[in-house]
Amino acid sequence: MTRPAVAALAGLALLTAACGGTTGAPQQQPQGAPVTGGTFTYAIPADPGVLDPAMAVLSVTNNVLSMAYDTLVGTGENGEIVPRLAEKWDVKPESVTFTLRKDATCSDGSPVTASNVADNVNHIADPATKSPIYGVFVPVGMKAEADDAAGTVTLTTPEPFSFILESTRDIFVVCGKGAGDRASIARATSGSGPYQLTEAVPGDHYTFTVRRDYAWGPAGATARELPQTVVMKVVPNEQTAANLLVAGTLNGAVLTGPDRARVEATPGVTKQVLAVGNGQFLYHQGEDRPGHDPAIRKALTQALNLTELGRIASGGTGRPATGLVLEPRPCSGDTVTGHLPAHDVAAATAALDAAGWKPGPDGIRAKDGKQLTLRFMYATTRGAGVQAAAEYMAGAWHKIGVDVQLNGVIDTKLAESLSAAQDWDVVWLPIGVNLPSQLVGFLSGPSAPEGANYAHLANKQYEELIAKASRLPATEGCPMWLQAESALFENADLVPAVENTALVAAKGATFRVISATLVATSIRLTQGG
Known part of the structure; x- marks a missing residue:
């Protein structure tokens, strides 16, 4: 993979997926008939x-x-x-x-x-x-x-x-x-x-005006029933976005935190729950890292109750992870269930003993005079759930004799550490892609900083399967793409803990979100909203 893809995968991993693919029809509330013209205002979390x-x-x-x-x-x-x-x-x-x-x-x-x-x-x-x-x-x-x-x-x-x-x-x-x-x-x-952009005020809003001559949208969509104006309003604070939506100042917002509960209970709101990518972590497998040893990776994973971890990381709004690609997936199937090391603290302790990591006077394991220490990196901008998940993992690993140093950083610092500094042993890293092929350079090939393989993965089964799958038409290659994902989990290269969800809420309007993108031709303002 070429060097430009490193930046792309960093961006995808850190900041993609305000929302994922559809997961069922929206729960409609009576809002009246469609309205021609008017202004639709939608919250975006950043400039x-x-x-x-x-x-x-x-x-x-x-x-x-x-x-x-x-x-x-x-x-x-x-x-x-x-x-x-x-x-x-x-x-x-x-x-x-x-x-x-x-x-x-x-x-x-x-x-x-x-x-x-x-x-x-x-x-x-x-x-x-x-x-x-x-x-x-x-x-x-x-x-x-x-x-x-x-x-x-x-x-x-x-x-x-x-x-x-x-x-x-x-x-x-x-x-x-x-x-x-x-x-x-x-x-x-x-x-x-x-639509055409007619006003850009960085950090505040982006205003679009409809093109009434537009008549070539998907499934024959035209601009006939679209709002005259769409305003993309920059609202970094989710509580503020929820307040504005409930008040009717916003017509649409995506919520992932605790404010989604009160929005869901608000009369007149159209609600849709969407997948937004996994909460997951990777072990650095460089030769000088503890994660280089597959026995250590599996033991560390066994020490965690992934169900509990997923609940903590998602604030109770997630569901079991079933794959790495956002819905709707080109290859359907559950690649996760039954392929991760099962929760077994006794087995984890025994594996560390067998690998030569013995508890010291302070309870921390050591081997050849070197303590078993993990530098755990995560993005502080990912919300309280990720912080709590990191603390839970650190506590579970400490109980089996591992010293964990938590390192919460902002997104940009996380990207730098992944691609250049490499100063980590475990990283909590959400990934959001639409095709399994978009993961290949991230999960195999040249390691950082020369490539996008940040964790220095070298899973031969994964590499052999994707090499064969990539040369076949998508439908024919799907079984191998799915097997390749499972091979990563069986080797504890990458551990998905939960599939995060988001609430897509609308008031005074209806719209659809597919593959992380608001569908412009689906926007309708309604009466009585």
């Missing part, structure tokens, strides 16, 4: 930063961009691939050819062409761009060729790639002036989506 889609790795950024940009294909309510800018496609092991619709236009009125699409892909893949989504959303080595006369664009990879079609769901297409002047879209938009 999105630079708005060039080629540089966007954070979920908050992609949620903002989803208002103004289209992709070639999209995700249907049941996880199926649906047309967007492309009306049909032909998939081969090493290529996919899209035929574009002829009626799509950019916000400046210019037509969306095959060259627009190809230029976007090639721009991201150009090393000079230093795009952090290269190697994640755009596979390494992918190239694009356009035939404007035929209205087709062909994407090719150097060798077969399982998810060559599915990966295009995440590539926003820049068109018009912005395609030739990327600096112009740092705080503006130039896309074919249903």
Whole structure:
């Protein structure tokens, strides 16, 4: 994996998934008939930063961009691939050819062409761009060729790639002036989506105005019933967001903390519970680390009651983890259950004894004059649940003779420590991706700082399975992708403790969220909200 992917995976791991895929129909409350026009206001937890889609790795950024940009294909309510800018496609092991619709236009009125699409892909893949989504959303080595006369664009990879079609769901297409002047879209938009950014006030709000000519949305969606204006309001404090939603100042918000309970009890609120990625941890497997020994990793995992840990980490709102990829998954199945070392403190103690780690006078185990010490790193910005989870793990490990040094840091410091400093033995690291292929560089290959394999993993079974799976069409390769995930858990390389959930709440409006993104064409204001 190329170096740009390191930054992308750090961004995905640390700050992705304000919400995940759908997990059932929203619980509707009577709110009246749809309203044409008006303003829809949606809370985002942070400023999105630079708005060039080629540089966007954070979920908050992609949620903002989803208002103004289209992709070639999209995700249907049941996880199926649906047309967007492309009306049909032909998939081969090493290529996919899209035929574009002829009626799509950019916000400046210019037509969306095959060259627009190809230029976007090639721009991201150009090393000079230093795009952090290269190697994640755009596979390494992918190239694009356009035939404007035929209205087709062909994407090719150097060798077969399982998810060559599915990966295009995440590539926003820049068109018009912005395609030739990327600096112009740092705080503006130039896309074919249903909205155009008309005001950007960093740290406060981003205002979008509808394009009434938009008529090429997924499943035939148009702008006819969309609100006239969408305001993405920056609300970092979740309690504030809950207050504003209950008061009717906000029409939509995503809540993960304790305030979700009172919002759920508020009359007139539409509620949907979504998966938001796992609460999980990894052991550093560098040669000089305790986690290098699989017996130690398994013993440490056995010492933990993962059910209790998951409850603590999620504040009681999570559910058992079943895989690493966000819903809706391209490969369905439970890769976790039955594949993690079972909770057994006696077995954990015996394993440490057998590995030569003997308790000292202070109760801390030592071997060859070196104490068994773990530096546990986690992000303090992940909420009280993660802090409590870290303390619980430290306490459980201390009981079996392990010295644990807790190191809570902000997200940016966590990213630095993962990619460069490497000053950790265990890290609590949420990951949110839409395809299993997006995890490969993170869980195998070159170690940090040369690559994105932060934990120095070297699971041969995982590597052999993904090598075979990646060369097969997605449906054929799915059994091996699933087996590969399970191999990581059986080896205690990565330990998912819980699948976190979030409450997506709406008042005076309805909308859908799919694959961590607000669906712009689904937004409706309602009467009586």
